[in-house]
Amino acid sequence: MRRAARYGPWALITGASDGIGKALATRIAAEGINVVLCARRKSELETLAVKLTADHGIESMVLPADLADAQDAARVADITSRLDIGLVVLAAGFGTTGSVLETSLSEEIQLVSVNITAVMRLSHTFARRLATRGRGGLVLFGSIVGWQGVPGQANYAASKAYVQSLAEGLHDELASHGVDVLAVAPGPVASGFGARAGLYMDSATKPDVIAKATLGALGRRKIIPGNKGKLLTASLLLLPRRIRSLVLGRVIAGMRASSTTTRARHSTPGRAVRGTDTRARERSGG
Template sequence: MNTRLHQDYGSWAVVTGASDGLGKEFANQLAASGFNLVLVARRIDVLQQIATDLMARHRIQIECIGADLGNDAGVASVISKTQGMSIGLLVASAGFGSAGPLLDLDIHSEKSMVDVNCRAVLELSYHYGKLFKQQHRGGIILLSSLLAFQGAANTANYAATKAYVQTLAEGLAIEMKPHGIDVLSVAPGPINTGFAKQANMKFSMALTPQTVVREALQSIGKKTTLRPGGLSKLLELGLKSVVFRSLRVRMMSQVMKGMIDHG
């Protein structure tokens, strides 16, 4: 049991994308920490098998929700099915990518990527953020990427969705802090999950999901952006501009404060 996480966030976590990869590993490590879980993904049968395995190993409760986060109804069903539950932690891990020039890719799938990677993340952060504000505590973990910090050919739309997540998390971390809510953006490089195959990518020097999730759960509440692994940290150093990004974020947040019309 991770006492710090329980003290800070309570006993229930919602994990999206829990049928595979990072989401599944978040479920594993949170279950081992004694969290009760709401697992979300489209493949409900896979979620139920994961839930059965985890409940056999840990004394926790698990609810499974089969939902397509690429449409409003799917997101709404997650919100309605968790109504009244004392959720304290959101891990929004569901997401997917693609590789190749945009003009060679399927536009329907690229639009769906924006829905899953951005719109669903926005709505779930909004909904659980409001709940956490009422509860005066909570945690939100969003999955960004190394690609979030600059455009990248052959994965232009995916990189743009991750830039959205990264930017959202940086702003929310400041807005929500006074309400006792911690927001963490996890911005990894390649990880050994089903992601690469689905996205038609090939990875070398990939991290394990175990390492990334362990670092994320250690980092929430202590920093806003986590760049797991040596490659990410090295690139971060190489990409830093004259004014540190964190300083630019704070400056821009100050500018925005002055631009809000309270009228």
């Protein structure tokens, strides 16, 4: 197992309870690499840990943590210091939806804590550990919305721009130390993120497609996994940044409108349906 030799014997996956993080944990375990499963929801992690151990004969550790809390993020770094971790996948993240006039300041600050501060904290810690051991991999998740400002997801898009830029810079900084750093920029993913954010995502890419492409791209600089993400990126590539922002803003607005219509169809008769769901706490793939 080539990847097990280079990126084992342990991997840390944040956002492992759902979506892209869960799909990556499953594929990494199938490679014979032991996994540390990190997310907020302990019961989901425990269920996944039992399944991965039974299916693949690997060891697993459940590490519940809310990365919006600096103490929890520090605890993740401390507990994992006892393990020989060769692969770090920072898939935890969440998005808010709505204009700055609609969203909660506390939620937006929490988004920065999870999507930026925790990513920097863990990247800084594990970059040093991986460089010391002379081999390994670090995977960070940006998004195709991170290449321009996006009305209706301004803070989320800005956070993903940070992660994308960080990963590309770290790729060159750590290459000479034997550490592969990969920037992953997915498009819409069918992970539950959209529903929680009040977005209806038609033809979204399945998390396992993202996971397979991500592991196959280890050693490269960046990847846009999934046909949907590639198509959206290609269609916007030659447009001025300002126009890309407007186009994606309309796409987000359309997703919100479709989500409202879908919820209305499935709501109980006589019950009010919220027109806007301005926040999402999805710790996986965003």
